[in-house]
Amino acid sequence: MALLKISPIFVLAGLMMTGLDVLLAAPIATCVAAIIAMMTEKYSFKEIMEKAFNNVREIVVVFFILMFAYGLAESFMATGVGASIINIALQLGVTAKTVAVVGFLVTCVLSVATGTSWGTFAACAPVFLWLNHIVGGNVVLTVCSIAGGACFGDNIGLISDTTVLSSGLQKVEIIHRVRHQGVWSGLCLLTTAIVIFFAGVSMGLPSTVGSATDAINAIPQEAWGALNEARPSAVTLLDQVKNGVAVYMVIPLIIVIGMAVKGFQTMICLGAGILSSLILGFAAGTVTSLTGFLDLLYTGFSDAGSWSIVMMMWVASFGGIMNSMHAFEPLSKFIVNTVKNVKQLMFSNALLCLIGNAAFGDETAEIVTISPIIKTITDENVEASEEDMYKLRLRNATFADALGVYGSQLIPWHCFVLFYVSIAKAVYPLYNFIPQDIIRYNFMAFIAVGSMLILTITGWDRFIPLFKLPSEPDVILRKKDRVIKEV
Numbered sequence: 001m002a003l004l005k006i007s008p009i010f011v012l013a014g015l016m017m018t019g020l021d022v023l024l025a026a027p028i029a030t031c032v033a034a035i036i037a038m039m040t041e042k043y044s045f046k047e048i049m050e051k052a053f054n055n056v057r058e059i060v061v062v063f064f065i066l067m068f069a070y071g072l073a074e075s076f077m078a079t080g081v082g083a084s085i086i087n088i089a090l091q092l093g094v095t096a097k098t099v100a101v102v103g104f105l106v107t108c109v110l111s112v113a114t115g116t117s118w119g120t121f122a123a124c125a126p127v128f129l130w131l132n133h134i135v136g137g138n139v140v141l142t143v144c145s146i147a148g149g150a151c152f153g154d155n156i157g158l159i160s161d162t163t164v165l166s167s168g169l170q171k172v173e174i175i176h177r178v179r180h181q182g183v184w185s186g187l188c189l190l191t192t193a194i195v196i197f198f199a200g201v202s203m204g205l206p207s208t209v210g211s212a213t214d215a216i217n218a219i220p221q222e223a224w225g226a227l228n229e230a231r232p233s234a235v236t237l238l239d240q241v242k243n244g245v246a247v248y249m250v251i252p253l254i255i256v257i258g259m260a261v262k263g264f265q266t267m268i269c270l271g272a273g274i275l276s277s278l279i280l281g282f283a284a285g286t287v288t289s290l291t292g293f294l295d296l297l298y299t300g301f302s303d304a305g306s307w308s309i310v311m312m313m314w315v316a317s318f319g320g321i322m323n324s325m326h327a328f329e330p331l332s333k334f335i336v337n338t339v340k341n342v343k344q345l346m347f348s349n350a351l352l353c354l355i356g357n358a359a360f361g362d363e364t365a366e367i368v369t370i371s372p373i374i375k376t377i378t379d380e381n382v383e384a385s386e387e388d389m390y391k392l393r394l395r396n397a398t399f400a401d402a403l404g405v406y407g408s409q410l411i412p413w414h415c416f417v418l419f420y421v422s423i424a425k426a427v428y429p430l431y432n433f434i435p436q437d438i439i440r441y442n443f444m445a446f447i448a449v450g451s452m453l454i455l456t457i458t459g460w461d462r463f464i465p466l467f468k469l470p471s472e473p474d475v476i477l478r479k480k481d482r483v484i485k486e487v
Contacts, residue, residue, distance in 0.1 A: 052321050076253070108153065137200070347453065383475070
């Protein structure tokens with residue numbers, strides 16, 4: 001019975017590993033999960049639909065954020081914001097050795113500001129991939145760097161949907177969560193920036209500042225045709241880099257970051273970026289009509305709806321059905337019966353988040369499905385003071401989010417990686433990106449995931465301020481013969 005209930009996970013993972021798009025794999029796996037849930041739990045079809053829809057309702061706000069983020073990406077590419085960033089970077093002397101680390105730091109800042117990794121990557125990929133082309137950098141190192149940086153704010157940003165969701169499911173305050181992992185996150189950022197810089201140096205990349213005009217003129221005609229078909233706004237961006245654009249077109253980016261730092265909600269920040277790019281675009285001459293600008297937003301909204309939003313709806317439905325029939329309960333009991341102390345139990349919770357993320361191929365589905373499981377495992381099997389239990393819940397929230405967001409960068413079939421590949425291909429057709437390209441030099445993901453696991457199992461997290469987990473005898477496992485409640 002246990003194998004039957006968990007079998008839809010293997011169906012989903014198997015289909016995606018064979019190369020089937022998640023937009024087809026998720027509906028098939030959802031149907032399999034629904035049939036099994038009706039057989040094992042005696043649910044009616046109406047009840048199954050309700051279980052699925054309830055999970056989708058939890059992430060409806062993410063759909064709107066995603067549409068706004070896509071719209072912002074299109075407007076930043078076509079109104080001169082992206083071009084102004086490239087030109088400023090060139091004036092500051094960005095070279096092939098430093099373009100990847102600069103892209104990493106910028107995406108870290110922007111992802112914190114907007115709270116969206118997908119939107120950050122969509123907005124920054126055309127800027128830094130073409131800047132990389134201009135200065136002659138390593139395209140794989142650069143795409144990995146901006147992919148890793150785009151995830152930074154999705155894990156620690158106060159307005160990030162995954163931060164909010166993972167904290168809420170563990171019943172901890174978001175600000176407490178951010179403080180708990182803040183120093184660790186900062187150390188990951190600093191370490192990654194250093195590694196990326198030395199990686200660029202070790203590759204023997206040129207140290208001279210490239211010429212934008214010469215690089216753009218060297219782009220073959222067939223590449224222009226492919227780019228114009230896949231992402232017309234990228235053609236506009238490159239023309240603006242070549243011909244120049246008003247430096248004040250960088251202001252919309254500053255506005256988005258500034259408003260986010262002040263605590264405005266994500267959609268307000270994104271909306272402000274869109275509106276300011278429209279107004280300043282009229283002043284700079286990069287926007288000639290309101291109709292043309294609305295066409296940019298239409299392109300962004302339709303791109304989000306044609307794949308990303310539909311995919312997320314199916315994955316969320318799948319997670320809701322799986323959770324309703326307690327598919328992971330045997331695995332939970334196995335963990336409890338094999339660990340010898342609280343430290344090992346918490347490490348197992350981390351591994352469970354990684355396994356769930358790989359199985360679902362979606363970090364939101366992992367957070368929604370696995371978070372209640374690890375919370376129940378911890379609450380029902382650890383004896384500790386309320387203060388120490390709260391610290392364990394803080395770490396569980398960090399596990400679900402960090403290993404969901406950063407772990408996604410190491411899973412070839414994950415929707416994160418597939419999305420990044422599709423965006424990179426669309427805005428930079430000169431290179432045929434594959435999922436492994438997002439993983440190869442993704443130092444942020446390797447450092448974040450590796451350090452999280454190592455610090456937890458060794459107890460070395462005690463050396464990181466505010467990150468230490470309570471240890472025995474302050475926290476102890478309950479007797480092994482106690483049966484955990486149903487998840």
